[in-house]
Amino acid sequence: MYNTRVRGILIKGDKSYSDVSRDVLRPLDAKTPIWWWVTAGLAIIAMAWGSWGFYNTISTGIGTWGLNNNVAWGWAIINFVWWIGIGHAGTAFSIFLLILRQKWRTSINRAAEAMTIFAVMAAGLFPLLHMGRIWDGFFIFPYWNTRGPLWDNFNSPLFWDVVAISTYFMASALFWYVGMIPDFATIREKTASKIKRKIYGAMSFGWVGNAKSWLRFETAALLLGGMAAPLVVSVHSIVSMDFSVSVVPGWHTTIFPPYFVIGAIFSGFGMVLTLMIVLRKIYSFKDYVTDGHLDAITRILTFISLIMGTAYLTELFTAWYSGSEYELFTFLKNRVTGEYTFAYWTMIICNGMIPQLFWFKKIRKNITIVFIISIFINIGMWFERYVIVVTSLSKDFLPATWATYEPTITEVAAFVGTIGLFILGVLAFFRWIPTIAISEVKSVLKETTTLKSFTDEN
Amino acid sequence: MKTNMLGIYDDENVMLHAIDKLQDGGVAVADVYSPFPIHGIWSRLKQTTRLPYATFAYGAVGAVLVFSLLYWMSVVSYPLKFGGKPLNTLSFIIIMFVMTINIGTLFTFLTYLFREKMFPGKKVELPDPRSTEDKFVVVIADIGSLSEQETIRIKKLLQETGASEIKESTVTLHEH
CATH class of the missing domain: 3.30.70 (Alpha-Beta Plaits)
Incomplete structure (x- = not known):
């Protein structure tokens, strides 16, 4: 006998359908709040500084960075991988949970997808910048040229990366937009402002919402989602191959693809948690993004953190078991101990240990602590990429070429600039786009869940 | 009326x-x-909707098309050895895999809009x-x-x- 225990409701506050539209659209109609202007101002200052970093790099060259012959990859690649990792949450969230029919995703997926779009935009800037001669960037495409024509090296992970990330960006953006069409139509029919009706009307593509259009909508969403799901796995696997197909000690390991994919989902979920706590606070969305939702995310993070910890231990074990003195040196003398101890242990503590505090219900229930831990995860994941990129390159096979790496102000500026870009994107999303998928929330309004997170005693 | x-x-x-x-x-x-x-x-x-069949067709045609292009570029048009690997390699699969999704996604989206007769700015x-x-x-x-x-x-x-x-x-x- 199969018995499902119904645990709790997804959306609190006994909302009616029109309550949902009203609540979600309220911030769009309200006057732009002060905090918005202040944050946007800070983001623009960050972007201005970032533009200086970009200008400096492009006009003078990569020599403005702290790179050297040995450490040829620095902050640019670290930040690229970090942003791409964060960009994984949107797809992981909406698409995996869509395919797994997890209905609690509906309150969060729109924001997670928005985050994906802006994070991937920020990520994409770094490889472009790293080209040095950015005006020759089109060389990466296989186009008919006068040099043979000479085509790309289709066996290069760097080329795979270009294809994978642009595809990921396109697929995420289309999936995101298709999901928003019915909500734009709701604004079109509801708003009193003529200008808004025009703009959102144009963006709603003439959505009518009859039976057939919902059928095609659902089918299209499932198809786009189903196709993007393997991308979550492939994009970061390909990013990891940028490293693992080389012979550099610490990179040349088969654990890299799964290790990178799970790391990406970890950092993405961490950033979703950060963002959702902010969103529910400033817009009072506590009935939609309930404590149960946050609890469900923290439970997932606890599990992923365990996998991360296992991956770190596996790396150490493999370095020892391989019998390769170079591997052993990289891990034991250059990571666990040595010059980069701080970065390594920050990574271990932030990713492997701190999230384990989520085992305690008291900590899961305390949103302030949850928020702080989510920030630690973001920091930890940045250090993971720092450890991977810098430690391995700084001391490889030839001690004569050993070098250390310090970022220059230009590199820091470029990174801060992309943070500004990301924040400005998220702010624009908060201001002009329904941050919760209205039609999807309406469809689960009467639903209950079987998840333990949503029990009342929780 | x-x-x-x-x-x-x-x-x-x-x-x-x-x-x-x-x-x-x-x-x-x-x-x-x-x-x-x-x-x-x-x-x-x-x-009912036939959208999934269309997606499958796009994916299938896309995979074949991408393989043909890769093969032609690497083996026929300018055969250049990289790192001693064969010209026609198994690693084409990675580009084929991603581009199949790329083509499938883009054309599914366009077909969806076309069948729904939706376009930016349409008035209803x-x-x-x-x-x-x-x-x-x-x-x-x-x-x-x-x-x-x-x-x-x-x-x-x-x-x-x-x-x-x-x-x-x-x-x-x-x-x-």
Whole structure:
């Protein structure tokens, strides 16, 4: 006998359908709040500084960075991988949970997808910048040229990366937009402002919402989602191959693809948690993004953190078991101990240990602590990429070429600039786009869940 | 201009039950406008979509096309050895895999818009705009062609099945 225990409701506050539209659209109609202007101002200052970093790099060259012959990859690649990792949450969230029919995703997926779009935009800037001669960037495409024509090296992970990330960006953006069409139509029919009706009307593509259009909508969403799901796995696997197909000690390991994919989902979920706590606070969305939702995310993070910890231990074990003195040196003398101890242990503590505090219900229930831990995860994941990129390159096979790496102000500026870009994107999303998928929330309004997170005693 | 009758419901389950009653009574339900997808409707209105077949076709054609291009570029047009690897390599699979998804996604999206006749800036008029908010609108098409008795019978059926409002509309239905 199969018995499902119904645990709790997804959306609190006994909302009616029109309550949902009203609540979600309220911030769009309200006057732009002060905090918005202040944050946007800070983001623009960050972007201005970032533009200086970009200008400096492009006009003078990569020599403005702290790179050297040995450490040829620095902050640019670290930040690229970090942003791409964060960009994984949107797809992981909406698409995996869509395919797994997890209905609690509906309150969060729109924001997670928005985050994906802006994070991937920020990520994409770094490889472009790293080209040095950015005006020759089109060389990466296989186009008919006068040099043979000479085509790309289709066996290069760097080329795979270009294809994978642009595809990921396109697929995420289309999936995101298709999901928003019915909500734009709701604004079109509801708003009193003529200008808004025009703009959102144009963006709603003439959505009518009859039976057939919902059928095609659902089918299209499932198809786009189903196709993007393997991308979550492939994009970061390909990013990891940028490293693992080389012979550099610490990179040349088969654990890299799964290790990178799970790391990406970890950092993405961490950033979703950060963002959702902010969103529910400033817009009072506590009935939609309930404590149960946050609890469900923290439970997932606890599990992923365990996998991360296992991956770190596996790396150490493999370095020892391989019998390769170079591997052993990289891990034991250059990571666990040595010059980069701080970065390594920050990574271990932030990713492997701190999230384990989520085992305690008291900590899961305390949103302030949850928020702080989510920030630690973001920091930890940045250090993971720092450890991977810098430690391995700084001391490889030839001690004569050993070098250390310090970022220059230009590199820091470029990174801060992309943070500004990301924040400005998220702010624009908060201001002009329904941050919760209205039609999807309406469809689960009467639903209950079987998840333990949503029990009342929780 | 054809006149349609609208039965407006407040609850999707009441409305689904109403559709059954109407269809049992021999009334053809032309369309249903709702604020979110309702899964019981499509079987009742006998609606299907062939979108998945199109996606499969795009993916299949895409995979073949991408392989042909890679093969032609690497083996025929400019055979250049990289790192001693064969010209026609297994690692083409990675580009093929990603590009199959790329082509499948893009063309599925375009087909969706094309079949829905949707484009940026398209203007539409809904029989009742509240169907994007919280109402479920059941449409009985072209009541002008029906006898007066039949119209009264339909109205009564709508009332009995729990419609909160019944009205007539001259807005053209959205054909797909």
